[in-house]
Amino acid sequence: MKASDTLKQLPHKTIERLSQYRRALLICLDNKKDHIFSHEIAKIQHITPVQVRRDLMLIGYSGTLRKGYNIQELIDLISDIIDSNRGINVAIIGMGNLGRALLNYFSGKRHKLSIVASFDINPDKIGKSVNKIPCYNITEMEKVIKRENIEIGIITVPASQSMITAKQLVDSGIKGILNYTPKPVEVPEGVYLEEYDMITTLEKVSFYVKMENERAADHVIQRKNQGTVASDF
Amino acid sequence: MKASDTLKQLPHKTIERLSQYRRALLICLDNKKDHIFSHEIAKIQHITPVQVRRDLMLIGYSGTLRKGYNIQELIDLISDIIDSNRGINVAIIGMGNLGRALLNYFSGKRHKLSIVASFDINPDKIGKSVNKIPCYNITEMEKVIKRENIEIGIITVPASQSMITAKQLVDSGIKGILNYTPKPVEVPEGVYLEEYDMITTLEKVSFYVKMENERAADHVIQRKNQGTVASDF
DNA sequence: GATTAATTGTTAAATTTATAACAATGCAAA
DNA sequence: TTTGCATTGTTATAAATTTAACAATTAATC
Secondary structure, eight states, X not given: OOHHHHHHTOOHHHHHHHHHHHHHHHHHHTTSOOEEOHHHHHHHHTSOHHHHHHHHHHTTOOOBTTTBXXXXXXXXXXXXXXXXXXXXXXXXXXXSHHHHHHHXXXXXXXXXXXXXXXXXXOTTTTTOEETTEEEEEGGGHHHHHHHTTEEEEEEOXXXXXXXXXXXXXXXXXXXXXXXXXXXXXXXXXXXXXXXXXXXXXXXXXXXXXXXXXHHXXXXXXXXXXXXXXXXXX | OOHHHHHHTOOHHHHHHHHHHHHHHHHHGXXXXXXXXXXXXXXXXXXXXXXXXXXXXXXXXXXXXXXXXXXXXXXXXXXXXXXXTTOEEEEEEOOSHHHHHHHHHHTTTOTTEEEEEEEESOTTTTTOEETTEXXXXXXXXXXXXXXXXXXXXEEOSOGGGHHHHHHHHHHTTOSEEEEOSSSOOOOOTTSEEEEOOHHHHHHHHHHHHHHHHHHHHHHHHHHHHHHHHHHTO
16 A cells, blocks of 8 residues: 555544644744654644654654654645645635635645635625735636636635535536535535534534533532531531 | 433534534524424535434434424524523624624624624724624723623634733633634633634645545546556457 | 335444553663 | 663554434325
8 A cells, every 4th residue: 555545544633633733833943943742742732642643653754752753844744745736726705804814814824725816796806906816706706716726615705605606616616615604505526525614613612611600500509518518517 | 310411411523513403403494494304404514314313312302203303492402502591791802804704703693692892902993893892902801801791702813912812811711712813822721712723624625635636646547557458458 | 094105213333533551762860 | 881761653442423223103195
């Protein structure tokens, strides 16, 4: 089995963490250190050192005993694995606040992942540029996507438009879609889809805060009961 | 064991899906149907019907055989589970594009989860309102958080400020933090933290698109090789 | 009224993911 | 130089999550 085959079987969670390791390592580069221990990476990412070592084992990277991992080497290896050699072009559909936020956020962050176009229906936006990325009319989607060799589309239109937008993207030959609207879309086999709705994350935080509140309240009740029992003596 | 204890042990993934089910069900409410099958929910969420049924089993909800689940009942039950009775107040720290996007996105969406304040350091923003939510100076954070009984903070400041912001939130007595910056933060025990970096999701899509491209290229090579072999005869 | 097909609810099995255990190694201190 | 200790790499175990299997049941059809 080729090395590339092994990489194809990397656990999904490992892929996510590799992206996060690289991000953390890029920040570490500034700090004049050239090596980092598994427990240091782990601390940053709120996970265990074992998990870090196991992930690195899976991608075949070896550190130096009692010295840790070479930061630059590790960044390069992770980049080899998760980046595409020739680079991948991305478009954002919907230049509202979220679209602009993503555009600012990504601009120039990754060599191999470039946002090269945005789309909107608002005439005030069409024809202008944000961060040097031109905004096209949505009606030109297929033409631009093919011309610019765009493979990934990020959907940040209003929820009511998410499905039609996904269909347009698919019809334009897109390979992957990242949907930020709260309305799930459907894509045919062969198009990779990631749904990401921000309300779910907030509701999850809310749930665990609620749980913690209730747990704390229960403890108060228990202490009160104990107190009552004790005073009976 | 009390029913509430069972709920405390709901798998994390089930919590996330419950939030998503509710969102989907709320959309379905419009469509004049009053019942929905597990396979219909599953289709919307890109998961299997079994998973849906199993999640609903865990929260103790029973549907009607061959008729499905009552949409309104199910919405109400999920709300009972994931919402806090008395409601939870939320603040957004950082009124850039992302902060504004989240504010617009959430406004009025959930009864029990209200964004009640935002913070920034830009004098042009302080004192004004977006979607009727006032923007305060970050220096007033502790005062406002205590006065407004804010329990959750969403961090959308520039990455360089994420750590100091998290510390301020913790010092103000926050219970949960949702960090949207690419720089992980640290919080003490008892504060629930969810990191969400948008670049990880995009890089994951990118990785699987790359893999699919390589797989397709491999197939072409295989076909070519087969062709070559065949032509030898 | 009997039969068929579809759907739920639940237990069991499989898969995925995370953690623990520990041998091997080599740096640092004695 | 030797000893102790921290750290890696890896296998084994455990936990979490998903999927499968299937009995039970009821609505619709014949």
